[in-house]
Amino acid sequence: xxxxxxxxxxxxxxxxxxxxxxxxxxxxxxxxxxxxxxxxxxxxxxxxxxxxxxxxxxxxxxxxxxxxxxxxxxxxxxxxxxxxxxxxxxxxxxxxxxxxxxxxxxxxxxxxxxxxxxxxxxxxxxxxxxxxxxxxxxxxxxxxxxxxxxx
Amino acid sequence: xxxxxxxxxxxxxxxxxxxxxxxxxxxxxxxxxxxxxxxxxxxxxxxxxxxxxxxxxxxxxxxxxxxxxxxxxxxxxxxxxxxxxxxxxxxxxxxxxxxxxxxxxxxxxxxxxxxxxxxxxxxxxxxxxxxxxxxxxxxxxxxxxxxxxxxxxxxxxxxxxxxxxxxxxxxxxxxxxxxxxxxxxxx
Numbered sequence: 001x002x003x004x005x006x007x008x009x010x011x012x013x014x015x016x017x018x019x020x021x022x023x024x025x026x027x028x029x030x031x032x033x034x035x036x037x038x039x040x041x042x043x044x045x046x047x048x049x050x051x052x053x054x055x056x057x058x059x060x061x062x063x064x065x066x067x068x069x070x071x072x073x074x075x076x077x078x079x080x081x082x083x084x085x086x087x088x089x090x091x092x093x094x095x096x097x098x099x100x101x102x103x104x105x106x107x108x109x110x111x112x113x114x115x116x117x118x119x120x121x122x123x124x125x126x127x128x129x130x131x132x133x134x135x136x137x138x139x140x141x142x143x144x145x146x147x148x149x150x151x
Numbered sequence: 152x153x154x155x156x157x158x159x160x161x162x163x164x165x166x167x168x169x170x171x172x173x174x175x176x177x178x179x180x181x182x183x184x185x186x187x188x189x190x191x192x193x194x195x196x197x198x199x200x201x202x203x204x205x206x207x208x209x210x211x212x213x214x215x216x217x218x219x220x221x222x223x224x225x226x227x228x229x230x231x232x233x234x235x236x237x238x239x240x241x242x243x244x245x246x247x248x249x250x251x252x253x254x255x256x257x258x259x260x261x262x263x264x265x266x267x268x269x270x271x272x273x274x275x276x277x278x279x280x281x282x283x284x285x286x287x288x289x290x291x292x293x294x295x296x297x298x299x300x301x302x303x304x305x306x307x308x309x310x311x312x313x314x315x316x317x318x319x320x321x322x323x324x325x326x327x328x329x330x331x332x333x334x335x336x337x338x
Contacts, residue, residue, distance in 0.1 A: 011159030013244040043210045046166060049159050050173035055246050061177060083209050 002027055004141040006110065007034065009052060018056045019108040020051045021145070023093070023138060031132075036114025041084075041094045048091075049080050055080070055109070067095065068126070076133055078109050088117040092125050094133040098142045102149035110142060167246065169212035174249040175219060175230075176211040182226045196225045277299035 008021040022034035029035075040048065051064045064081060068074040080091045093111035097104070112132055113125055132138045160167040183193060207214060207222075214222075216232075221231045233252055237244075262268040267310045 011155035011157070011162070013158055043212055046159075046169040046212060047173060047209060050170050053170065053245060054173075054177060054248065057251075059177070059248060059250065063179065063180060064177070066264070083205075 002135075002137055003133070004137045006138075006141040007146050008108075008145060011049070012052060013056055013141075015056050016103065017058065017105055017107070019106075019146075020052045020056065021108055021110060021142075023110050023112045023132065023141070031112050032114050033093065033111040036089075036091065037111075044082060044084050046076065047060060051080055051082070072115045074123070074130070075127050080111070089116050090115050092129050094129050096133065096139070096142060098139070098146040099148045104145075108142065110138075157243050158242060160245045161242040165212060171246055171249065172211035172214045172219075174246070175214070176208055178253070179222055179226060180208065181230060186226065188226075193222075193225065197221065271323060310333075 004026045005024045005026070006021055007024070008019060012020055022037065023031055024034050025031045037045070037048065054061065055065050065079065066081075067076070067078045076094045076096070078093055078095050082089050091111045091116060092113040093109055095107045096110055097106055098108060099106060109134075112129055115122070115125055155162075160170045183189070190204045190208065191201050193199045197204070207218070220230055233249070235247070235252075237247055256262075258269050260267070262271055
């Protein structure tokens with residue numbers, strides 16, 4: 001049985017618009033974005049953190065991170081990118097607003113999978129992201145961290 | 152993941168350097184995209200290997216100030232170093248992205264010196280000039296046509312440089328006297 005846990009990225013800047021965090025399931029090691037991030041060498045970790053900051057700040061640069069807004073099936077999916085020893089690395093996840101009533105503009109990027117990329121995007125990983133995105137257990141784990149604020 | 156109460160750039164000087172160098176590299180990459188220049192062409196212009204450029208782009212923490220200027224000048228850009236206070240002395244939120252400063256400078260008309268900065272109309276509109284009224288004057292019922300204090304008109308006698316001067320204008324909140332009788336006010 002899945003036991004999802006969501007952890008906001010530690011050391012990130014706070015924003016009322018955007019946040020980044022990691023999804024984990026202690027019974028499913030394939031949900032490995034957090035483990036992949038934790039195992040990064042110092043400089044790659046810094047590079048990725050800087051890219052998280054850029055996105056949280058509202059900057060836009062598809063070479064560093066992007067979604068698929070033109071593909072309805074994957075329009076909530078999102079990826080952060082970096083290169084390591086000429087290998088293209090990706091963290092895949094999805095954008096979600098856990099508190100649509102009290103903060104309608106807020107989006108958290110929920111990172112789930114770490115993968116390396118060769119040619120075109122492997123959409124099977126985005127399908128797996130979509131499965132998580134529609135799982136009540138996943139959404140509840142995120143909402144626990146970002147509850148609706150009562151007015 | 153270990154909890155961090157401050158922004159990650161507070162862990163070490165190297166972290167902070169890496170972050171602001173990353174902001175610079177992002178500016179370079181955007182400029183290269185606009186100029187349709189790839190890393191190979193940039194390397195050729197700099198007289199370094201493509202591997203070196205790629206290394207800098209992926210790991211900007213090793214950039215020196217001299218490298219930064221070299222890379223910027225090749226792309227016909229200039230570099231300024233900006234120190235600022237943002238009300239976050241403990242660095243809980245990390246540095247302000249350098250592109251924010253760049254866009255602000257563009258927005259106020261790209262002033263090239265302090266004279267241009269001071270004479271810029273858009274700056275004047277955004278930063279209200281400190282109009283200090285120093286006067287001794289009288290409030291009258293006639294001079295107070297509106298019950299809203301911010302809209303109150305006043306007449307005043309002011310003594311500026313020893314000369315008496317009569318003025319009228321809109322009252323600042325601090326000089327409103329809630330009385331129907333003429334009042335002497337002093338600020």
